Amino acid sequence: MTAAGLASVGLVAAALFSAIAALAGLAGRSRAARRLHHAAMIAGPVAGLGGSFVFLAWRVAPLSLGASPLLFHAPLVVDRLSAFFLLLLHAVSLMASWFGAKYTEDEQDTYPPRLVLPLTAVFVLSMQGVLLSSGVASFLLFWEAMSLSAFFLVMADGEEDSRKAALLYLAIAQFGAGALIVGSGILGAGSLFATFDTLATSVGLLSPGASTLAAVLVVFAFASKAGLAPFHAWLPEAHPRAPSHVSALMSGAMLKVAIYGLLRFTSVCWPDLPAAWGTSLLALGLATAMVAVIYANIAREIKRILAWSSVENIGLVFTMFGFQLLLRREGWPVLADAAQAAMFMHLLAHALFKSGLFLGAGAVMHGAHTGKLEMLGGQANRMPRLSVAVLGLCLAGAALPPFGSFVAEWMLLQAALTSLGTRNAHVVIASVAVLVGMAFVAGLAVFAMVRLFSFVFLAEPRSAQARAAVEPAGSLGRPIAGLAAAGLALGVLSPWMSPLFPVKLEVLGPSLSAGPPSSGPSGLWLAPALAAALAAALCLAWLIRRSPGSTLRTRRSHTWDCGQPIDATMEYTATGFSAPVRFFLRDIVRAEKHLVFRPVVPSNPWIRHGQMEFRKAGGILGRLYFPVARLIEDVGGWLKQLQNGVIQFYIALILATLLLTLWVAL
Amino acid sequence: MSFVRLFQTLLTGPRVTEPAALSPAATTDDVGAAGAELRAVLANLYDGRSLRIRAVDAGSTNAEELELLALGNAYYDFERFGLSFVASPRHADILMVTGPVVRNLEAALRTTYDAAPHPCLVVAVGDGACNGGIWRGSYAVVGAVDQVIPVHIRIPGDPPSPAEILQGLAAGLRRPR
Structure with missing residues (x-):
């Protein structure tokens, strides 16, 4: 079988398995149905991972997987961009489903499986559909299915706060979806049944004003879904509320699907957005990252911290995207390629470590029955294996070498530092902003991750339930360790990772001079080199400690406590x-x-x-969202006065309308 | 009227205290002799370095503490013999334990002994620490220090005077083990 055949079989099988899982989840409460569901949920991503890997690694040309009248006759198509996101989605959903198989059974009193199992499958299926759609109508269909299944999953535990968070999420998601529908309507000249290929031609026929309006609407839709400030308010409310493996899917995969939509629409419709777009997206992205990382340091619940950290990382992705746009428009294609490569690297790295951290949070909360930092602590003694895996993920979250997230941020810093030499005022100001903003964000991200890890795993437990926690089962711990290993491998193997990305990664050389590496190693070798140095240092320390000539003899004793036992207070x-x-x-x-x-x-x-x-003072909700909501409510109340039930008034209105129509018409 | 009754009780009432057993008062010479001996022992034992002492109160009447405190005053000035008190068992060569070990301080004594670097000498100072003293057998005390941690040197007395402490320490360190 050819590589193209293998890839298409894998991807079609992945979608079919998701559909089977959804049906099996719907079908019943019997053990057999559930087992079938979990098996299909794991088999699907395995097939999809294989399919997208083959597609990317063997450099298969864009491939049509067949059309169906159910999907408005637009074929399902996979190209390098969607294959990269399919790889990311399947990597995350494989680990999330593996974790979820045990987690949903254990937590069935909190999250009813009747609801969670089919919806999770629909959620994954709709994300696969969004990535495979080549037509606007099927894209919108799957997009809505994704938003709605996530909405029900957020309020799966039925608590009042969850319902509020889900409604906030739904309001913003529907606002974005409306903008997307209107925007695609403008682009398709009134029709929603265009394919992306025809869209590229029809957008050329639009007036510049209409094109810009459509661009604003579409970018708003994807930015609000991805959690760009000031449309991020739903994210830290909704993500922590879902079951942990769904939170992992939402933060790890759904936000990336929104970025995919942005990349797809902009590359098809506006390949030459003006530089001002780049500047404003960069500014918004940087502001998002800076504000979100502050709140990640203040939040006191594991999953809320992780959600804020997701907002921060999405801000960085938008920074990289805007920087790339700006550099390309200002005539520095090599530097633009570097920023773009950084963006793709960051997308994959963040998907891996953030889904791992959400699963880790789920495992901790499963054992300790709380996610509050003030009640946790001491879990490293109780969950030694989990703590090692989560430590790796936290290091990745802090963007430390040699993890993939470090490679991405290093590539951005390299591009920004090199851009300082361009002598183009616009570019230089933007790169200085990127460098200063990144210094702030990277520093506080380390702070946030140190805080997260140390308050969950170190010191003494702060509550009885945290004291009673035990190591989670292997089927909960292994997916987390797998994601940590994947994040590490992404960094250490980064010089060999280029075939898996839609763009070339080796753009800049090791030195900070503009231009591609004509000869010698690329800047990507930094991570493996640092990893090797770290490993060598660790080996050396171990050898010195273990050498027979060592005179170090130690006796383990408790911390000197002046005779008063140390406790959590x-x-x-x-x-x-x-x-x-x-x-x-x-x-x-x-x-x-x-x-x-x-x-x-x-x-x-x-x-x-x-x-x-x-x-916390009102925050963005109080300052922006509630005033808007009140305004809409007031306008609605004012309009309601028309419906006063007096028939004479209605007749007068009809008469007035008639007169107005006649006056306009004649 | 109450003054009259008070004086009556004081002067004509039953005797409640015993006459103090007068021990021969230590002279400056005794202190100097014990100190010289200590210095000689330390030159051998610790290669000329000073001896660090951590005092542990395991429930004494503070009488022993007052005597230990007096070791540091201008008259005895025990630092000239190469001895000093330290603030943490982590720095100590010797633990000086006073008092019968009361139940509330048993754990503290154990953790202090555990926190000190080994080998660590333990000196029981005073009758309470040596054998429980007048509290022996009480429900509130565990008893002598050697019922909790190993004791190497015993300095009896209620309380032992500073000179006796120095003499006891010198004799204990000199004794071949």
């Missing part, structure tokens, strides 16, 4: 740990602190009860 709290961040950035965070003192007896003012209340 003496520990640093997660809130206290982030106090410097809150203090120095208080103008951005705007926390409200209320101190109330009440005397115990009225006659003595000095003996008193103190109460401190500390909460």
Whole structure:
């Protein structure tokens, strides 16, 4: 069988397995049906991973997988861009399904399997559909299916807060979907049944104003789905609410599918967006990353921290995208290619480590029955294997070498540093902004990851339930370890990773001079070199310690505690740990602190009860979303007055309409 | 009237204390002799380095603490013999334990011994530490220090005077083991 045949069989099988899993999940509560569901959920991504890998590695030409009247006759097509995202999606969904097979059975009292199993399969199937669609109508169909299945999954546990978060998510998702439908309608000259190929020609016939309007609508739709500020408010509310393996899918895969939509539409319709688009997307992306990383340091629940970190990483992706647009328009194609390569590397790296971290959060919460940092701690003793895997993922989250996320950020920094030499004011200002912003974001991301790991895994447990936690089952731990290993491999093997990406990765040389590496190694060799140095240092330390001539003799003893046993009440709290961040950035965070003192007896003012209340000020929700919602409500209330039930008024309205029509018509 | 009754009780009431057993008061010479001996022992034992002491109160009346404190004053000045108190068992060569080990401090004594680098000498200072003293057999105490951790040197007395402590230490360190 040819490579093309293998790839198409794999990808079709992946979609079919998702459909089987959805049906099996719907079919029943019997053990057999569930087992079939889980088997199909794992088999699908395996087939899809194989198919997209073969497609990418053997450089197969774009391939049609067949059309169906159900999908409006537009064929399912895979090319290098969609194959890269299919690889990413299947890698994440394989690990999430492997984790979910045990997790959904254990947590069935919280998340009803009747709801979660079929919806998860539909969620994966719709993401596959979005990536494979070549027609606008089928793209929109799968897009909506993706939004709606995610909506129901967010409120799967049926709690009031989850329902609120899901509704907020639905409102913004539908706002974005509406913009997308209107935008594609404008692009297709009123028809939603165009394919991307015909769209490319029809967009040329539009007036510049209409084209720009469509671009604004489409970019807004994908940016709001991906969580670009100021449309990110739903993300930290909704992602933590879903079951953990679904959170992993949402942060790891769904956000990337939104980026895929952005890349697909812009590459088809507007291959030459003006530089101002690049500048504004770069500015928005950088601002998103900077604000989100602050909140990632302040949030006190594992999954909320991870959700904020997702917003931060999406901000970085938009920064890279905008920088790439700007550089290309200003006439620096090599540097633009470098920023673009960084973006793709970051997309894959973030998908791997963030889904792993969400699964890790799920495993911890499964064992300790809480996700609050102030109640966790000491899990490294209780879950040694899980803690090693999550440590790796946290290092990847902090973008430290030799993980894939480090490679991506290093490529961006390399592109920005090299751009300083272009002597083009626009480009130089943008690169300085990127460098300064990246310094801020990278530093605080390390802080956030250190805080996350140390408050969950180190020191003493802060609650009885955290003390009673035990190592999760192997089928929960192995997918997490797998994702950590994949993130590590992505970095260490980065010089050989180019075939899996839609663009070439080896763009810039090791030195910071503009231009491609004419000879010698590319800048990608930094990560493997650092990995080798690290491994050599570790081996050396081990050898020195183990050498027979070593005079080091140690006796393990407890921490000297002055005879008073150390307990969790003496520990640093997660809130206290982030106090410097809150203090120095208080103008951005705007926390409200209320101190109330009440005397115990009225006659003595000095003996008193103190109460401190500390909460985040309204934030973006209070400052932007609620005023808009109130405005819509007010307008609605005002319009409602027309429906006053007085028949004479209605007749008068009809008469007025008639007169107006006649006046306009004649 | 109450003053009259007070004086009556004081002067004509039953005797509640015993006359103090007068021990021969230590002279400056005794301290100097014990110190010289200690210095000689330390020159051998620790290669001329000083001896670091961690005092551990395992429930004493503070009488022993006052005597240990007096070791550092201008009169005894025990630092000239190469001895000093340190603030953490991590730095100590010797633990000086005082008092019968009360149950509430048993764990603290154990962890202190565990925290000190080994080999670590343990000196029981005072009758309480040596054999439980007048609290022996009480429900509130564990008993002598050697019921909790190994004891190498015992310095009896209630409390032992600073000179006796120095003499006891010198004798204990000199004794072949």
